[in-house]
Amino acid sequence: MTTLAATADTRVRNVRVSEDTLTVDLMDGRTISVPLAWYPRLLEAAPSQRENWKISGAGYGIHWPEIDEDLSADGILRGAPAPARKAT
Numbered sequence: 001m002t003t004l005a006a007t008a009d010t011r012v013r014n015v016r017v018s019e020d021t022l023t024v025d026l027m028d029g030r031t032i033s034v035p036l037a038w039y040p041r042l043l044e045a046a047p048s049q050r051e052n053w054k055i056s057g058a059g060y061g062i063h064w065p066e067i068d069e070d071l072s073a074d075g076i077l078r079g080a081p082a083p084a085r086k087a088t
Contacts, residue, residue, distance in 0.1 A: 010027070011026065011059030011060055012027075012059060022034050027059070034076060038081035039069065045066070049066040052065065057072065060073050
């Protein structure tokens with residue numbers, strides 16, 4: 001028996017950041033929403049900083065230049081929160 005499956009295209013198409021949620025639309029039509037609390041830099045950023053994002057890594061990543069935050073579509077899909085910050 002053969003199964004036909006659409007090829008997954010996990011490149012980023014669009015990003016939305018609300019007060020408590022990061023939502024990423026992928027090129028293959030999926031939409032992933034995760035708690036903003038998983039990404040402290042984004043959580044603590046001003047709304048204008050959250051809106052200033054760029055697609056990076058050949059389409060597989062997201063970069064917020066004002067807060068120096070980088071996330072990968074793969075990490076978001078796996079449900080991987082940002083690593084805990086080291087105490088200084």
